[in-house]
Amino acid sequence: MKKIITLSMLTMASFAGHAELRINGFANLVGGLTSSDETLYGYDDKMSFSQESLFAIQISGDINDKMTATGQLVARGENDYKAEFEWAYITYSATDKLNISAGRLRLPLFNYSTSKDVGYSYHWLTTPNVVYNVPFNNLDGVKFEYSDYAGDWEYNLSTALGTYKGESLGAINEGKNTYLLSAEASYEWFKIRGVFGATKATLDLATSDSPSTLGFAAGLAAMRAAGFVELEDALQIRDDTGKFLGLSLQVDKFDWFVTGEITSVDVEDSFAAKDIAYYVTAGIRHEKWTPSLTYQKFKSDPEIKFQNLINQIATSGLPAANIAQLTGLAIGGQLAQDDEYNVWSATIRYDLDTNVALKADISKLSDDSGDVRDATLVRFAVNYVF
Amino acid sequence: MLPKRIYKPLLAAVLLSSVSGIASAELVVIVHPSNAATIDSTQVQRIFLGKEKKFADGNEATPINTVASNASREQFDTKILERSSSQVAAYWSKLVFTGKGIPPKELENDAAVIATVAADASAIGYVDSAAVTGAVKVITLN
Numbered sequence: 001m002k003k004i005i006t007l008s009m010l011t012m013a014s015f016a017g018h019a020e021l022r023i024n025g026f027a028n029l030v031g032g033l034t035s036s037d038e039t040l041y042g043y044d045d046k047m048s049f050s051q052e053s054l055f056a057i058q059i060s061g062d063i064n065d066k067m068t069a070t071g072q073l074v075a076r077g078e079n080d081y082k083a084e085f086e087w088a089y090i091t092y093s094a095t096d097k098l099n100i101s102a103g104r105l106r107l108p109l110f111n112y113s114t115s116k117d118v119g120y121s122y123h124w125l126t127t128p129n130v131v132y133n134v135p136f137n138n139l140d141g142v143k144f145e146y147s148d149y150a151g152d153w154e155y156n157l158s159t160a161l162g163t164y165k166g167e168s169l170g171a172i173n174e175g176k177n178t179y180l181l182s183a184e185a186s187y188e189w190f191k192i193r194g195v196f197g198a199t200k201a202t203l204d205l206a207t208s209d210s211p212s213t214l215g216f217a218a219g220l221a222a223m224r225a226a227g228f229v230e231l232e233d234a235l236q237i238r239d240d241t242g243k244f245l246g247l248s249l250q251v252d253k254f255d256w257f258v259t260g261e262i263t264s265v266d267v268e269d270s271f272a273a274k275d276i277a278y279y280v281t282a283g284i285r286h287e288k289w290t291p292s293l294t295y296q297k298f299k300s301d302p303e304i305k306f307q308n309l310i311n312q313i314a315t316s317g318l319p320a321a322n323i324a325q326l327t328g329l330a331i332g333g334q335l336a337q338d339d340e341y342n343v344w345s346a347t348i349r350y351d352l353d354t355n356v357a358l359k360a361d362i363s364k365l366s367d368d369s370g371d372v373r374d375a376t377l378v379r380f381a382v383n384y385v386f
Numbered sequence: 387m388l389p390k391r392i393y394k395p396l397l398a399a400v401l402l403s404s405v406s407g408i409a410s411a412e413l414v415v416i417v418h419p420s421n422a423a424t425i426d427s428t429q430v431q432r433i434f435l436g437k438e439k440k441f442a443d444g445n446e447a448t449p450i451n452t453v454a455s456n457a458s459r460e461q462f463d464t465k466i467l468e469r470s471s472s473q474v475a476a477y478w479s480k481l482v483f484t485g486k487g488i489p490p491k492e493l494e495n496d497a498a499v500i501a502t503v504a505a506d507a508s509a510i511g512y513v514d515s516a517a518v519t520g521a522v523k524v525i526t527l528n
Contacts (some may be wrong), residue, residue: 024482058483070485091485096439101485114484121480145486147437152428154437254468288472351472354454385479 021061028119029053030077030126030381038375040365041129042078050077052126052379054117066093074117086138099145107139108158108182111193111248111261119383123257123290123349125361126381128279130296130343131263135166135173136199139180156184164199171208175199175242182246189253197244201267203237216336219329226318231309231330237270258282273302273337283347290349300339304331340368357383412515413461416500416522418507421445425510427527430466433510435477436487441510449490450502450511456495462512466527 030052032043042051054077060070072087089103106114110132115121141162148155160180166173180197205217224232248261262278276299283292304310310330313323345363352358359381367373415430417423423441432438434449441447452459454471463471481487493499496517503509504521511522518524 022488026479026483056483060485068485072483087485089485099486106484114486115480118479118483121476121483254473285470285473351470354471354475357472385475385483 021059023057023059024386025055025057026118026120026383026385027055028117028126028381028383030119030379032377032379034378035376038373038377040363040375040377043377043379050080053077055081056117063090067091068093097146097148100142101145102142104138104140105143105160107137107160107164107178107180107197108143109134109137109180109195109197109244109246110263111191111250111259113137118385119359119381120355120357120385123283123292123347124281124294124345125347125359125379128261128281128294128296128343130298130341131261131277131279134265135168136164136175136178137166139164139178141178152187154186156182158182168203169205169208169213170210171203171205171213173201173203173237175201176239180244186250189251191248191250191252193246193248193250195244195246199242199244200239201237201242202239203270205236212336216329216333219325219333223326223329226322226326227316228309228313228326231306231312234269234306234309235271235330235333237267237272240267240269242267254285256282256284271305271333271337273300273334275300288351290351292347292349294343294345294347296343296345298339298341300337302334302337304334306330338369341373342366342368355385359383413458413465413512414515414518415466415510415512415525415527416503416518417510417525418503419521419523420507421510421523425525425527427466430510430512430525430527431468434462434467434490436481436489446508447510448506448508450499450509451490451492452496452499452512453492453494458496458512458514466512 029049031047031049032051033047034040034043034045036045038045054074056072056074058070058072060068062068068091070087070089070091071085073083074086075081075083087105089101089105091099091101093099108114112122112127116127116132116137119126139160139162141160143158143160145156145158162178164175164178176199178197178199180195182193182195184191184193205213205220208214208217220232220235243266244263246261246263248259250259251257260278260280264274264276266274277297279294279296281292281294283290310327313326316323343363343365345361347359347361350358361379363377365373365375415425421441423443423445425441429438429442433447434451439447460471463469463474467474469477478489482489493502496513499511499513500517500519500522503511
C-alpha cells in the first residue's frame with residue numbers, strides 16, 4: 001500500500017514537474033484485393049484489411065528545454081495488431097540547427113522514410129513498395145541532423161550510426177556498424193537528396209521460413225562440410241559489407257509535382273546480386289483532389305561471381321554427381337537472384353478534412369522475366385491523423 | 387449638368403466601398419510592439435513551418451496560428467505558406483511523427499491572436515487588418 005502511494009505520488013510529481021505530455025496519433029485503414037488467383041504485396045483475390053492497415057500513438061514529452069523523449073507505439077494488421085514500440089528515442093537540441101537523437105529510430109534512407117507510415121502525409125496510398133520495402137528501415141543507434149540556410153537554399157545534413165535487424169528471404173538479416181550519410185538541399189519548389197550508407201551485414205539463411213531458402217542453406221552447409229570453406233564463406237552474407245546508395249529529385253509547384261528516387265543495394269562479397277529500384281511519380285492538386293501516376297521498377301541482374309573458387313570444385317576429385325550438385329548450387333544460388341518487374345499505379349487522394357484523407361489506388365505488376373507474377377491490385381484507404 | 391454632379395459623388399462612394407471591401411479582407415502579420423526585427427514573407431513562412439526559430443535580430447520567435455475554421459487561416463496558408471490547409475496539415479504530420487517539430491498553437495479567433503501577441507514579445511501572428519488594434523505592431527510584407 002505504501003509503495004503504491006509513493007509510486008503514484010512520484011508519477012504525479014513527475015507530471016507536475018515538467019511541461020505537458022503530447023499525444024498524437026495516426027491511422028491507415030487499407031483494404032485491397034487482386035484480380036483472380038493473383039497476389040501482390042501480400043493481397044490475394046479475397047478482400048483483406050490486414051496487410052497494410054496500422055494504428056499508431058505517439059507520446060512525447062519535454063525532459064527539459066533541450067531534451068525531448070518520444071515513443072511511437074504501432075499496431076500493424078500484418079502482426080495481428082500487436083502493438084510494438086517501433087521508435088523510442090531521446091532528442092537533444094544542441095543548437096537551433098543541430099539535433100541529436102538516440103534510441104530506436106527510422107533510418108533516413110529515402111526521401112519519405114521518416115513519414116513512411118503516416119499515410120496522411122503523402123499522395124500515394126502507401127510509399128512505393130518496390131523501393132521502400134527494405135529490411136533495414138529502423139535503426140538502434142544515434143542520429144545527428146543539421147539544417148541551415150544558404151541564401152534561398154535550405155539544406156539538411158544527417159548522419160546515423162548503429163545496428164538494425166530485419167528480414168530478407170524470410171531469414172534474419174542483421175547489420176552491425178551501420179552508418180548513413182545524407183544531404184538534402186531545397187530551393188522553393190525544387191529538392192535534391194543524396195544518401196550513402198554501409199553496414200556489416202549477416203543473413204542467417206538457416207532461420208528462414210521459406211523452403212527454397214532453407215534448401216539453399218542446407219546446400220551451403222554441405223559445401224562447407226565437403227571442404228569448400230572459402231567458397232561457402234564467399235557466397236554467404238556473413239559480416240560482409242553492404243552498401244546503399246540513393247538519389248532523389250523533387251519538383252513541387254503546388255498545382256503539380258514530379259518526384260523520382262533511385263536506390264541501389266549491394267552486398268558485393270556474397271551470392272546476392274545488386275538490386276536497383278526506382279520510381280517516378282507525378283500528380284496534380286486540384287482543390288481537394290490529388291490524382292497521381294507512379295511507375296516503379298525493380299531490377300536484380302546477377303553476374304556469376306567467385307568463378308575461380310567454383311572451378312576448384314571440378315578439380316577436387318569428388319564424384320561427378322557431387323561436382324555437378326555443388327557447382328549447380330554455387331551458380332544457381334546466384335542466378336536465382338535474377339529478378340525484374342515493374343508496377344504502374346494510378347492513385348487518387350481526396351482531402352475529406354484537414355486531418356482525414358480518402359484514397360483509392362489501382363496497381364499493376366508486370367513481371368519482366370516472364371508473366372508468372374503479373375497481378376492487378378485495387379486498394380482503398382482512410383488516413384487519419386490527430 | 388445635374389446628372390453629372392450626382393454621378394461624381396456616387397462613383398466616389400462606389401470606389402470607396404470597393405476599396406474598403408478589399409481592405410477588410412486583407413491579412414496582416416502582427417508582432418509585439420517591442421519587436422524591431424525586419425521581417426519578410428520568406429521569414430514568416432519559415433517561422434510558421436517550424437524551419438526558423440528566431441527572428442533576424444536573433445530573438446526567439448513563437449508563431450501563433452488560428453484554427454482552420456477561422457477565415458484568416460485559409461488566406462494565410464494559401465498566400466504566405468503557399469499551400470492549402472490540408473497540405474499544411476500533411477506537412478506538420480510529417481514533422482510531428484518524426485519528432486522534428488510541434489505545430490504552432492492554434493487560437494480561436496483574431497481577438498485571441500491579438501491578445502496573445504500583445505502579451506508576448508516573441509509572438510508573431512496574423513489577423514484580418516480590420517481587427518488590428520494599437521496593442522500590436524503591423525508588419526508590412528513586401
